[in-house]
Amino acid sequence: MVDVTIRVNGQARSLDIPPQVSLLDALRERFGLTGPKKGCDQGACGACTVLADGERINSCLALAVQYDGREITTIEGVDDPLQTAFVRNDGLQCGYCTPGQICSALGMLAEYKDGAPSAVTEPDADPGELTEEEIRERMSGNLCRCGAYNGIVKAIQETAALDTEEVSS
Amino acid sequence: MTALQQRTGSVGTPVDRVDGVAKTTGTARFSAEHTYPGLTYAAVVHATISRGRITAIDTTRAADIAGVIKVITPENAPPLKPAPRVSMLNMSSIVSGTSVNYLQDNEVHWDGQPVAVVVAETSEAAKEAAALVDVTYRTTESSVDFVTARLQAQVQKGNPLLPAGAKKGDAAAALAGAAVSVDAEYTTPPYNHNALEPHSTTAAWDGDRLTVHDATQSIGWFRTHLALRFGIPEANVRVIAPYVGGGFGGKAFVWPGTVLAALAARATGRPVRLTLTREGVYRTVGGRTPSIQRVALGATQDGKLTALIHQSVARVGRTGGMPEQITTQSRHLYAAENILLEQRAVEQDVLPTTSMRAPGESIGTFALESAIDELADVLGIDPIDLRMHNEPDRDPVDGKPFAHRMLREAYAEGARRFGWSARSPQPRSMNDGRWLVGMGVASAFHPLMLFTSNVTVRLSADGTVLVRCGFQEMGMGGATVQGQIAADALGVPFDAVRVEYGDSALPSAPMAGGSMQTASVANSILEACAKIRASLESLAKRSGAVGQAPKAVLAKAGVPHVEAAVGSDTRLGKVTGQMRMMRQVMRDRRYLRAATGAHFCEVRVDQDTGELRVSRWTSVFDVGRVINPKTAGSQLRGGIIMGIGMALAEETLFDPRTGRIMNPSLAEYHLPVHADIPAIDVSWLGDPDPTMPLGLLGLGEVGITGVAAAVANAVHHATGRRVRDLPITLDKLVP
Structure with missing residues (x-):
């Protein structure tokens, strides 16, 4: 057994767990934070996406013990205009992939702002306005079987534009 | 007009879905997210042979894992009654996924069948122990390879609701004598639903009362089924499922996990949560049948169809299954003079197949609508013109009138929106740099039934309305749409209506399947609201409040x-x-009722690598009145996207020697991702269907039908290459 303390949504939480417990299972089954979802348990669907010190990760591929002393944000700790944009644009149906899509999008927007390259943008290119193509490329790690992709892309684009307006004004 | 009759106008407006906030903030609790004091975790041990007997199970190593409470095997499992025989008189009897009585004997019927269940204090311990259960088998010869078994296929039995064939005139003779003909074989692979939420059941017994949180699209029938299996009164079972993470048919029937969770809870005297791994979903929840289809068309030189033959082979398991009504659309889409439709199925030693979004028409339209395109190509007629030339006035086989049919209007509107006139008729004649560009069309078709539903509606003195109905919500928007309907029917604002659903303690509703839930529930809500209006009127008369709110x-x-x-x-x-x-x-049965549509697809194919991209999509549907354009649009798009997956990427691979699924994961079974899907233009004609409540036609399934054919037809137009075997992967396109 291993002692672990993780800051989850701003609150320090301690656990005594076997080392093989994934971060996702620790969040869901130990902390009762069921916002992050388990769709595949192998990093293929993105439903378990959370933010670790602001960066998006698949929490099913992470061991809880690796995150000792780190800051984890789950959907329960997110309060962002992106959430209402998802509802307004119907970027969801069953809702199972939604927490992962939202956390992933928040991480992605930060990556984009920091100039992280993608298959769509060259490494040294000036990141201009976030295009639909760019969003699709960068969000392709998050599956949605209901097929809410169009609404998700719109919600992200709207929110990104909002963000840009705030910065420029 | 009294105040009561004034419409608030909620129907037809794009209201945000009512559970949107819960789903975007993480407060929505799915079936694996309900906890009980003393909750335990279960994991399944799967058989590794396709047919035979268990000769020994050694649970010593598993039982030694710290935290393991019990290893349940056929040797120590509590008794379970067998699944009911299927009877049309008891609709709930169709809900058994398989006829196997789990852990009651040593027989193995498919590779992946549960042979033991481990219950432990933690999910990690259950998982680890399940891997340490040692099972020895004696194998029996089995039939698992679909392609070689096709010759053993037997003519499928139909029923009054789902005919398995049709005959009009002499299609074979007409084909032989036709001026122009095409005759080809089309194949579709097995598919899996892959709802993102894996099946999960949390079961808790309190004496002889059972509460189950289950990821199900069939709350009421699950309750009946569980009561029967455990020999308790139906009233003692409660099935709760307010949030279901997608279903698409995969959660319509009772699969082993649900029964085993309740069995394990009974065996241990503790509440049990059994969440299938993604691999476990593939091993224990049926998928769509593979199919081999022959479509032969005969026509006159000017494109009048004289013969239409559609013959299919599907597969079922030896312990149950769903062969799909693959030829249905061929019975209703074209005014051919002679028609022959035949469906066959072969029984194999595999997990029973099951219904998956638009069973029958999803894969049947691929063959029929590809063949029509092939015929158009041979005739040198525009594929839309060929379809319109053969558009029937009445149902082609039995002459019934259509309840509603606006396929002509759908094609005209679609062609305008898509810009079909820019298409050059010759295959491989359009390009954009290194990309070959192609445009294709296909018809969507899905027949519709209306079921009955129980509901209660209450209007309170504070002006609020409570609708109670045990229907299921998996993202279709039912809770939102039914609220809109009740609001208008009682003349109150949408916000004043609350809808309770997803619980077998509520008045019972039909399963969510066959695109029938919305209309069936709406029908009863309208009736209940009419009763309330009548009561209010008499109250108003008695109390001198006529004409008041x-x-x-x-x-x-x-x-x-x-x-x-x-x-x-x-x-x-x-x-x-x-x-x-x-x-x-x-x-x-007096008329044919169906949702229809016209799909327009543009693809780009890299001339050297065969890389294939869907670049544009337009669909126009005739789905009657649309209650909520926002949720309806999402459902139709979702169907189209699943169809694009069918066409280009998805395929469940069975090992032809062992019958084991070789790609039981989301890494190896390829679903469409964001980058695969362009902005999809969907619209509808909006004309109400005269035979349905509020004129609405269900639209959960029509979206997927015809999609694979539209893609294949566009690929042919882009490349000159006709792919008749799904999925259209790039190895089939490289020069």
Whole structure:
């Protein structure tokens, strides 16, 4: 057994767990934070996406013990205009992939702002306005079987534009 | 017009879905997210042979893992009653995924069948121990390879609701004598639903009462089924499922996990949560049948169809299955003079197949609508013109009138929106740099039934409305749409209506399947609201409040609320409901009712690598009146996207020697991702269907039908290459 303390949504939480417990299972089954979802348990669907010190990760591929002393944000700790944009644009149906899509999008927007390259943008290119193509490329790690992709892309684009307006004004 | 009759105009407006906030903030609790004191975790051990017997199970190593409570095997499992025989008189009997009585004997019927269940204090311990259960088998010869078994396929039995064939004239002779003909074989692979939420059941016993949180699209039938399997009264079982993470048919039937969770809870005396791994979903929840289809078309030189032959082979398991009504659309889409439709199925030693979004038409339209395109190509006629030239006035086989048919209008509107006139008719004649560009069309078709549903509606003196109905919500938007319908029917604002659903303790509703839930529930809500309006009117007369708002009427009459029920779940109520249902079915047999549509697809194919991209999509549907354009649009798009997956990427791979699924994961079974899907333009004609409540036609399934053919037809137009074997992967396109 291993002692672990993780800051989850701003609150320090301690656990005594076997080392093989994934971060996702620790969040869901130990902390009762069921916002992050388990769709595949192998990093293929993105439903378990959370933010670790602001960066998006698949929490099913992470061991809880690796995150000792780190800051984890789950959907329960997110309060962002992106959430209402998802509802307004119907970027969801069953809702199972939604927490992962939202956390992933928040991480992605930060990556984009920091100039992280993608298959769509060259490494040294000036990141201009976030295009639909760019969003699709960068969000392709998050599956949605209901097929809410169009609404998700719109919600992200709207929110990104909002963000840009705030910065420029 | 009284205040009661004034419409608030909620129907037809794009209201945000009512559970949107819960789903975007993480407060929505799915079936694996309900906890109980002393909750335990279960994991399944799967058989590794396709047919035979267990000769020994050694649980020593598993039982040694710290935290393991019990390893349940056929040697120590509590008794379970067998699944009911399927009977049309008891609709719930169709809900068994398989006929196997789990852990009651040593027989193995498919690779992946549960042979033991481990219950432990933590999910990690259960998982680890499940891997340490040692099972020894004696194998028996099995049939698992679909391609070689096709010759053993038997003619499928139909039923009055789903005919398995049709014959009009002499299609074979007409084909032989036709001026122009095409005759080809089309194949589709097995597919899996892959709802993102894996199946999960949390089961808790309290004496002889069982509560189950299950990821199901069939709450009421699950309750009946579980009561029967465990020998307890139906009233003792409660199935709760307010949030279901996608279903698409995969959660319609009872699969082993649900039964085993309840069995494990009974065996341990503790509440049990059994969440299938993604691999476990593939091993224990049926998928779509593979198919081999022949479509042969004969026509005159000017494109009049003289012969239409559609023959299919599907597969079922030896312990149950769903062969799909693959030729249905071929019975209704074209005015061919001679028609022959035949469906065959072969029984194999595999997990039973099951219904998956638009069973039958999803894969049947691939063959038919590809063949029509091939014929258009041979004739040198525009594929839309060929379709319109053969558009029937009445149902082609039996001459029934259509309840509603606007396929011509759908094609005209679609062609305008898509810009079909820019298409050059010759294959491989359009390009954009290194990309070959192609445009294709295909028809969407999905027949519709209406079921009965029980509901109660209550209007309270504070002006709020409570609708109670045990329907299921998996993202279709039912809770939102039914609220809109009730709001308008009672003349109250949408926000004043609350809808309770997803619980078998509520008045029973049909399963979510066959695109019938919305209309079936709406029908009863409208009836209940009419009763409430009548009660209000008489109250108003008595208390001198005629013409006043409902709130005022109730206040003046000194009545706290008015409630109306439609249907009842008593024994007598169920019999009456069944009779009502049969009357409705008989009435509906007088005409053909279906949702239809026209798909327009543009693809780009890299001339050297075969890389294939869907670059544009337009679909126009005839789905009757649309209650909520926002949720309806999402559902139609979702169907189209699943169809694009069918066409280009998805395929469940069975090892032809062992019958084991080789790609039981989301890494190896390829679903469409964001980057695969362009902005999809969907619209509808909006004309109400005269035979349906509010004129609405169900639209959960029509979206996927025809999609794979539209893609294949566009690929042919882009490349000159006709791919008749799905999925259209790039190895089939490289030069």
